[in-house]
Amino acid sequence: MERARAAKAALGDSVFILGHHYQRDEVIEFADVTGDSFKLAKEAAARPAAPFIVFCGVHFMAESADILTADTQTVILPDLAAGCSMADMAAIDQVEDCWDELAELGLAQSTVPVTYMNSSAAIKAFTGRRGGTICTSSNAKTALSWALERAGEGGKVLFLPDQHLGRNTYVNDLRGGLDDCVVWDPHKPMGGLTIDELRSATMILWRGHCSVHGRFSVEAVQAARREIPDVKIIVHPECRHEVVELADEVGSTERIIKTIAAAPAGTAWAVGTELNLVSRLARQFPDQRIAFLEKNVCYCSTMNRIDLPHLVWALESLVDGMVVNPIRVDPDVAHHARVALDQMLALPGETHKD
Numbered sequence: 001m002e003r004a005r006a007a008k009a010a011l012g013d014s015v016f017i018l019g020h021h022y023q024r025d026e027v028i029e030f031a032d033v034t035g036d037s038f039k040l041a042k043e044a045a046a047r048p049a050a051p052f053i054v055f056c057g058v059h060f061m062a063e064s065a066d067i068l069t070a071d072t073q074t075v076i077l078p079d080l081a082a083g084c085s086m087a088d089m090a091a092i093d094q095v096e097d098c099w100d101e102l103a104e105l106g107l108a109q110s111t112v113p114v115t116y117m118n119s120s121a122a123i124k125a126f127t128g129r130r131g132g133t134i135c136t137s138s139n140a141k142t143a144l145s146w147a148l149e150r151a152g153e154g155g156k157v158l159f160l161p162d163q164h165l166g167r168n169t170y171v172n173d174l175r176g177g178l179d180d181c182v183v184w185d186p187h188k189p190m191g192g193l194t195i196d197e198l199r200s201a202t203m204i205l206w207r208g209h210c211s212v213h214g215r216f217s218v219e220a221v222q223a224a225r226r227e228i229p230d231v232k233i234i235v236h237p238e239c240r241h242e243v244v245e246l247a248d249e250v251g252s253t254e255r256i257i258k259t260i261a262a263a264p265a266g267t268a269w270a271v272g273t274e275l276n277l278v279s280r281l282a283r284q285f286p287d288q289r290i291a292f293l294e295k296n297v298c299y300c301s302t303m304n305r306i307d308l309p310h311l312v313w314a315l316e317s318l319v320d321g322m323v324v325n326p327i328r329v330d331p332d333v334a335h336h337a338r339v340a341l342d343q344m345l346a347l348p349g350e351t352h353k354d
Contacts, residue, residue, distance in 0.1 A: 004030055004308060007315035015318060016050040018043065020057035021253050022274040022300050026308045027056045036253050037061040038117050038136050041068045052076060054314055056306045058084045062327040063121040067334045067341070075327045078310035083302050084118060089208035090161035092122040094186035101190055107198060110155040112147040115340065116162050123160055125333040128340035135344065137237050137252035140165055141173040142347050156201060161208035168237045168244050170203050183207050212300050213238035216272040220294050221246045224270035228291060234259060235272030235293065243272065253277065260285060275299050
């Protein structure tokens with residue numbers, strides 16, 4: 001702790017530290033600002049005078065920060081192994097192959113891609129090149145409505161890379177039918193789907209998911225209701241559809257935090273999101289009863305790769321004049337990813353939140 005404090009003090013305003021909500025407390029303690037991925041990237045862009053941005057999150061988040069920040073700023077990821085299993089489930093070659101197959105069937109021209117923020121810069125750029133947009137877990141309804149309108153009658157949306165957020169948004173928020181959704185498996189010819197299935201579908205969902213939120217189960221919800229009197233279930237929309245259907249509240253990480261913060265004392269919650277955040281909420285709001293929805297421990301393993309030793313190493317290296325683990329997105333990729341991000345920011349309503 002003392003080494004981190006000393007290094008940060010020595011660097012002063014030249015460094016700005018971002019801490020994602022799912023980070024360990026030992027890392028969050030040194031963050032200048034905390035939040036979800038897109039909020040943090042914008043916070044970095046709002047501080048052009050800070051030449052070094054240390055992003056305590058995962059790789060795709062650091063890429064977004066690099067895209068949005070000035071050329072005079074360098075984004076640093078303390079551990080390059082801090083990736084995202086969901087983002088890794090949609091490789092750019094796989095997505096390009098999918099698009100080529102849709103084109104061969106005559107479907108690509110009426111398909112609009114929508115890419116979740118939790119994706120690589122290459123996938124965001126793919127979306128920008130093809131007239132699509134990005135979404136966060138907060139504005140997915142707005143982004144998906146825009147895409148469906150743009151696709152036109154009989155058109156489709158290719159939703160990347162989280163099938164659950166796409167399905168939950170389409171069915172729960174837009175009142176679409178489950179039968180309108182198909183799942184594209186990149187490891188199977190033509191996504192494992194028939195021509196008729198693809199032609200009749202409205203939502204082509206990529207076969208990806210969050211390794212944390214995908215673990216929450218119907219059985220866990222049922223157990224919480226049995227064991228915790230008057231419990232309210234609140235979950236992230238990356239959870240499976242059947243879990244979301246049983247929850248009392250569904251929302252992004254920021255919405256989960258705000259909902260619990262605004263609840264009366266004595267409220268009982270079973271929270272379906274990352275354990276570091278749930279534990280932090282339990283400490284911040286001791287007058288409420290806050291429990292983790294799953295009994296099995298469920299940290300985000302890649303997010304947890306950013307620990308205090310890696311943060312200290314990154315900061316002390318800067319003190320010594322060395323930049324470690326810089327994240328730099330190819331300029332052409334960054335340009336087209338920014339096109340998709342700008343399209344998101346141009347959508348109606350408050351579309352800039354995570």
